[in-house]
Amino acid sequence: MSEKCEMEFDAEIQKFAQENLNETKENRENGMKEITRWLIEEKPNLNARLEPRYIIPFLRLSKFNIEDAKVRLINYYNLRRDNAIWFTNRDPKLPELEEIIKLGVFVPLKQLYKNQMVVIIRTAAHNPKIHSQETIFKVDHMILDVAALFEFEIAQIFGLISVFDMNGVTFWHAKALTPNIVKRAVAAWQHYHIASKSYEFINSPGYLNVILNIFKSFMTDSMKKSTKVHSNGLKSLHTFVDKEILPEEYGGSAGKLEDLINFWHDKVLSKRDWFLEDNKYRSD
Structure with a gap:
């Protein structure tokens, strides 16, 4: 996924994503715009990543239902907080x-x-x-x-x-x-x-x-x-x-x-x- 929020798969994969996940260029752009606004203005406490690479997966899991994606993002960043032992001190050279x-x-x-x-x-x-x-x-x-x-x-x-x-x-x-x-x-x-x-x-x-x-x-x-x-x-x-x-x-x-x-x-x-x-x- 480029940071321009573009989908870089062939036509067959794009068709599958559209039919099964409601993934279209318009839904990606609208979803990214709203989720980014929401994270910055309403949920700064999540300390979430704002790039498409880290938001699009949750939109896909939600079949581009924005409200469902918000819940999933809250659950994910709470998971990282509640299980900090898994998500901190992750230097692979340790x-x-x-x-x-x-x-x-x-x-x-x-x-x-x-x-x-x-x-x-x-x-x-x-x-x-x-x-x-x-x-x-x-x-x-x-x-x-x-x-x-x-x-x-x-x-x-x-x-x-x-x-x-x-x-x-x-x-x-x-x-x-x-x-x-x-x-x-x-x-x-x-x-x-x-x-x-x-x-x-x-x-x-x-x-x-x-x-x-x-x-x-x-x-x-x-x-x-x-x-x-x-x-x-x-x-x-x-x-x-x-x-x-x-x-x-x-x-x-x-x-x-x-x-x-x-x-x-x-x-x-x-x-x-x-x-x-x-x-x-x-x-x-």
């Missing part, structure tokens, strides 16, 4: 943060699936005795910010597929997912600047239903309907994501997982100045 990025807990694929961004969340890639769940979620949001705001704007239109790989989850991983932190995580999914269209849990043994039930207890009905638990390993994954865009470790042909992790490591580090400046954008 040793702990860089280490977690390199572990590959949160790994978007480099190719889209039906114009949707696919993220593999490797829930057991870290050692919960070393890295806190709060810090894990901080890094997750850092990578998602880079992917959704700078790399795959198209996914703001078509959405996100969240793949939770539960392979290797231990008692200690489960213990770190307290009801409080799960509640906040689910709220973040609801209030972020990109919509997850499905939550797919793979390699999920039966005993993990306890954890999944905690997540579901905080989900909306629509989120519950979008949540699927798969017990057939990688075969299940291949039913909803093409093999061709998956790394080799997931039965695909898109290169090594390590290379994918390194790709996102470099992308996040390239946005270091942006992260340092981004700390201040949250509600008072």
Whole structure:
């Protein structure tokens, strides 16, 4: 998205956005004008970013209903305030943060699936005795910010597929997912600047239903309907994501997982100045 509020997709994508999100040049311009006025004159306490890059996603989520977009923006900047531990001190060169990025807990694929961004969340890639769940979620949001705001704007239109790989989850991983932190995580999914269209849990043994039930207890009905638990390993994954865009470790042909992790490591580090400046954008 250019800072002139222009849509830079081909005619087919623009048609889809118009038919499904009410996105037109006129609606973008009117929405930006009103939201910017509202943020400056009525909601300076949100300390919100005013560029189109950071406002258009919420208009898209609202199908360009301006009043709904305002509510979403309030929820988002309150989320950043109430979970400051996730949205401050996000220097990707901090040793702990860089280490977690390199572990590959949160790994978007480099190719889209039906114009949707696919993220593999490797829930057991870290050692919960070393890295806190709060810090894990901080890094997750850092990578998602880079992917959704700078790399795959198209996914703001078509959405996100969240793949939770539960392979290797231990008692200690489960213990770190307290009801409080799960509640906040689910709220973040609801209030972020990109919509997850499905939550797919793979390699999920039966005993993990306890954890999944905690997540579901905080989900909306629509989120519950979008949540699927798969017990057939990688075969299940291949039913909803093409093999061709998956790394080799997931039965695909898109290169090594390590290379994918390194790709996102470099992308996040390239946005270091942006992260340092981004700390201040949250509600008072």
